[in-house]
Amino acid sequence: MATTEITGANFQETVQGDGIVVLDFWADWCGPCKRFAPIFEQASEENPDAVFGKVDTEANQELSAALQIQSIPTLMLFRDGVLLARESGLLPGKAINELIAKAKELDMDEVRKQIEAEQGEAQ
Template structure:
């Protein structure tokens, strides 16, 4: 599956859909981003059931700021609307595969329960 362009307009609907979504936050001028691009593209071809999206941080500065993107490339892994992992810097295809496998193995009901408990505890403090 080819990567899709993610903007502020389609970000929420993209990450909230069922399944795994991996987003690459990048910029044209970024050398490491240019080296990571082909790795990300190959990973998207090897994982047809996963949504791979690219967010141009220059064209989507408000979205990048809202997500506190401070260095690029930054990769964010979502499943069913829940942010599972955030990695800054270059990673290889093997690392992407490992993170996809880890995300697939999660019991998302248990993850949501843990999130709700953490939020309730934070509100009590």
């Protein structure tokens, strides 16, 4: 499974869809990002039912700023339009696969109820 290039133009459309979306925020000058790239690619091959996308933080500075990306690589995992995980640093492939497995097990109706309850408390 190849990864998809994610930009400000297709970000919302990509993460709002049904299913699992895993995004890698990276930059060409970032050594850890270069070491993480084959790990991310391998995870995409092992999880063909998920969408894997890469966001070049240099080419997409507005998107990166809006998402408060402060260190790279940063991995974000969405399911059905909900951000479930955000991890900075070089993750092993096993950790990515575990995040995806946990996301698949979630009852998204319950997750949405929890989010609504937390937002209600914050107001």
